[in-house]
Amino acid sequence: MADADVALASGPATQFINPANMREENSSHNRWTLGSLAGISSMDYCRPSTAGGGAAALGNYHDNTGYPVIPTAAVSRQFSPRLSAGLSADLPYGDTIEWPDHTWDINVGPFGTADIAKKAELRVLRIGPAIAFKADRQWSLGARIFAQSVHARDENDLYTADATGETGGAQIGVTYRRGGTIFASSYTTRTNTRLTGSLTNINPAAASLVAGPASVHYLLPDRLQTGVAIRLRPHLWWETDFDWMGWSYVDQLTIIQATGTVANPITSTLHDKNTLSYRTALKWNYDSRTNLYTGLAYDPSPIADQDVTPIGSMLRTARLGLGASYLFSNGVRLDVAYQYIYGFSRTVAASNQDNLAGLGDTHVYEGTYSSHTNAIGVSLTGNL
DSSP states (O other): OTTOOTTTOOSGGGGGTOGGGGGGGOOSSEEEEEEEEEEEEEEEEEEOSOBGGGTBOSEEEEOBOBOOEEEEEEEEEEOSSSEEEEEEEEEEEEEEEEOOTTTTEEEOGGGOEEESOOEEEEEEEEEEEEEEEEOSSSEEEEEEEEEEEEEEEEEOSSOEEEEEEEEEEEEEEEEEEETTEEEEEEEEOOEEEEEEEEEESOOTTOTTOOOEEEEEEEEEOOEEEEEEEEEEETTEEEEEEEEEEOGGGOOBOOEEETTSOBSOTTTOBOOOOOEEEEEEEEEEEOSSSEEEEEEEEEEOOOOOGGGOOTTSOOOOEEEEEEEEEEEOTTSOEEEEEEEEEEEEEEEESOOGGGEETTTEEOOTTOEEEEEEEEEEEEEEEEEO
């Protein structure tokens, strides 16, 4: 449904969408869900003129196609007509971006040339319990607390940075039903995770970097999802969601070296902007076993021009989603969904992220970016 599901989501997996809806499952069984999302993504880049002192040539470039797999798992139990509880694990953030050699080359004097961007990985895992309470026939409330593990890695010809860390957060949800209308909202707290790791593979040209232990505070925004679902016909629902994310909280990414000095003083300050995404979807109960879905979404980018880097997501996107679910006679439900994600073209005239100590503005990140992604999601839900 292109993620337009804060009101209509159901089953154990709703714990990390809107925990209040876990109670709406209305089942006395122990329930389980296992799922995964996999995609083929490609980013295109066009450099209109030679940059980096002639090291990075003009022309068109394509990042290496990635096949990220994002798993999810959840179990739930209805303990009484009013109370349900569950446990879930999900990866709300996770991607890998890798560019071919020499795409982002700069001249580093007697040390030749060096790619200042090659490969970046981010994995954010959240796991924790949730509870849902049906206050009356119309109101349901839910809450989830989670432990969060973050792993981040950045590899290029100047250094390799790798770090992990843990922290916690919470999510609350509310759902109101009246007749053929459902109002719902879910809020997730922002997080500040201290990652510890190392700086290795230091290029002699990066004289200010120190090999050894390093740390960084990795910030993730809070999120407010609000939606309304309307029953248009007895078997047809329409949902519209607004998804706000407080990206302005993410105002720095400062790497501290073993000596206490900052490894990235020029690029550590960020200028992210809050975003408001729009999503809309239809759900058709085709028959007692089969549901069909379709949805559209638009997501603005929080990244300012001066913070654009090719190893981060910085494009506005539009999404088209199609899906179906089928309930087998043994009580297991299979859900299959497809999304096409179009990254709108973005031309960057100047980015501070390619400014390096001792070299100034390399201009190597300037140019035009666009992307295309095809993603498939599959999940199974059943009774224990």
